[in-house]
Amino acid sequence: MATTTSDSRFVSTSREETQIVSASKTLEIDHLVDGQKIGPLVLRIVVLSLLVQCADGFDLAAMSYAAPEIIRAWGIKAQAMGPVFNAGLVGMAVGGPLLGYIGDHYGRRVAILISTLVYGLFTLMMVGAHGLQALLLLRFISGVGLGGLLPNTVALNAEYAPRRFRATLIIIMFMGLAVGGILPSVVATSLLGRYGWQAFFFVGGVGPLLLAVALFALLPESIKFLVAKGRNERATRLASRLRPDLAIDHHTTLVMSTSRQGVNSFSPGLLFADGLGALTLLVWVLFSAALIVNFFVNSWMPTLFRANGLSSDQTAITQAAYYLGGICGGLVISRLIDRWGVLPIMVYFLVGGPVVASIGTQGLSHAALTVAVFFTGATVLGSQLGMNAVTGMIYPTSIRSKGAGWASAIGRFASIGGPTIGAWLIAHKTPMPRLFLVPAIPMVIGGIAAAGLLYLCFRRFRGMRLSETRAAATEVAPHSSPRN
Template sequence: MKPIEVDSLVDGQKIGALVIRIVILSLLVQCADGFDLAAMSYAAPELIRSWHFPASELGPVFSAGLVGMAVGGPLFGYIGDHYGRRTAIILSTVVYGLFSLLMAVAPDLQIMLALRFISGVGLGGLLPNTVALNAEFAPRRLRATLIIVMFMGLAVGGILPSVVATTLQHDFGWRAFFVVGGAAPLLLAIVLYFLLPESIKFLLTKKGANAKASELAAQLRPDLGITPETPLTIAASRQGVNAISPALLFADGLGWITVLVWLLFSAALVVNFFVNSWMPTLFRAAGLSSDQTAVTQAAYYVGAIVGGLIISRLIDRWGIVAIAGYFLIGGPVVAAIGIPGLSHYALTGVVFLTGACVLGSQLGMNAVTGMIYPTSIRSKGAGWASGVGRIVSTAGPVLGGWLIARHTPLPQLFLVPLVPLVIGGIGALLLIYLCYRRFRGLRLDETAAKAAGE
């Protein structure tokens, strides 16, 4: 019986129930990431009033979650490559949910900081493994699109705290955000246990898992009549992925590509967390009501949905070119948030465009890591990119807190993100050249890189 190569099996599929189920479940998982930062931002004004501390002291609490994510990305990337994407996703969801729930009963900022760090470790494990799982089930022609559709969960999750703010917060205070943000992932983990499949490619690397791989392959391609006896093969991959070290991310011509991927991740994340962490507090201080602030903050994530959907198709066609465009457009858009005298409607429109550019570029980079790296180090590649980006992004909330403590005027405050956006734009232009050489074109095609022998 002629063996079937998994890449050709996946690329030749018509999108069916199995892939749709994986994308939807992954989207729900990603809601946790979007909810987490936005929930802390919404809880911040009432925490400041309830516990009587300066707003600048929240900077380390915001950053604690980012440091946790930076640890969790590489750690769970290793777990995903060694023990399976499904196992890592479920474990990450449980850790995040449990420690988020405990934040609802935190007695002071120090305990909240510690709990936020641990919940961040769990949260950091979601990105690399959902990227890897979706990349390994998505056909090449739609890979970026499906990964970014999955990451729409970030935007959906970012909108949900505004619902909590306008419904539950009035009765239950700031704790409502962490009860919802903790209980929902724990319930989702149960659903994932029963419904989330493992990657076919990963199963084929493990002894005794071929029957399960054949079952999933048959669901993916019912037209091929696959049975447990049908031999499935995967392209030879470099060994040594069981180490947490990022050394393989710099081998086989990936060195400078990895450096620039980390740079772009860092630039997108530092701007996102700088802007997103402080918008509610700054808008309230500027005179907006709590409901107006909720609507304006939600516009950031609605913009992300629109920007993410657009960039998904652009990446599938033009690769990194789309990322460069988003970075360069994002600079003047973010700066416009600080224009004095904007009406509430105008401010909401500017925040919408900011979400489209800033979170859109972040969503695009999430997809890119799922396409640049080969299967054997895909979770590792996404995990390290996310981890490095999160470490750098801790500077965003802390810098914002320091500038607020110095009473920096709003127009000057929102000029600060121009620096990482310009650096990201330049880095993206360099990455276009390197990826063009590696993939023999603008599209990020792993098969082309293998054929080139790199």
């Protein structure tokens, strides 16, 4: 049914290519997407997704800012806020696979809209909370909405981005996490004194609700999802905007490189079918390793630095270096993944082990410590951002949101262990050099797991680059051995 034209013929934008499409009236969707020049439609999707990701960054930082004010206002002990923090993580772990399933079944756009509305509405309702139980419940439900954003924005961007820039655009989208993390400090300096802790949740709720209106008006559905579901009319309208250089009209039929269809199930069973089992397990290990280290380091660095003599200003500068390093490390790894696939992930994890351990070195000057924290952010956050991109590239369209959703869920559940282990070590007065050896262990484990993933992806994609087209033969005939 599909044309058998080579990749290079579809990458060109020549008159010959236009004649081919017009004559055949059949166009393979992967060739169409990979051959595009990035235009207004793709840029709009990336920018809207970046704004969506701001919610994740804002949520994590806003609760940290609001907690001391809630403790003071309600006269409760600090440890009483622990379950409230964990409720958000558990909600995100539930929301990832649940809304990932909705994304694969009903569409990425639908799932992103639902996630944004749920997060915004229930965050806004926290303004009226008058007790820990109400706050915990609202925090859990808003976390469910927040958890659905990652798998569906990853899938949507992966299905519009050309292969040569796919990881780059996905990771640029995730820069919204850093932008969102900065915004609560603005709320704290401008609104906290006048409106109290409720200001964080008012801004955190109204913002996503307004964004949902923009998403409804401007965010398109995934073109690959539409083709997979047989909705050719809507898909061809989007295709003509994506590739105005081709003569695409309502007579053109868009086809997938694979005939595989997803099964409408919340279960992760499809992630272990057709030779994906070992790959999925390694993805889960890598997500868990990155998130455990991120939450360990991010939660306890300020407390430990202050306890070891740094002023509040010095601590703030050093903490900022962690996020700056994450942005730089993410941008670098994005280009490396587009060229070398999983290999940069392995390097980041293996280098990250000794880098994280170096934070605990005795006698470091403030400048040296800041440099160590910068490279920790580059490797830890960089590997996390890289795994977000890779997960959006290794699963086929039919289960892409499901794959990203379950990986995020497993990682979020595991991440609860990061702050918990840190608290136990601090309670036992573990010296800094030994304490920061602990997060180095998951980084080394992640490096080993990444080596295994690199091998599996090399076989599945018949090379270093993560191309869904190359994996199509493996997907259609899962029991046959791939050619070398």
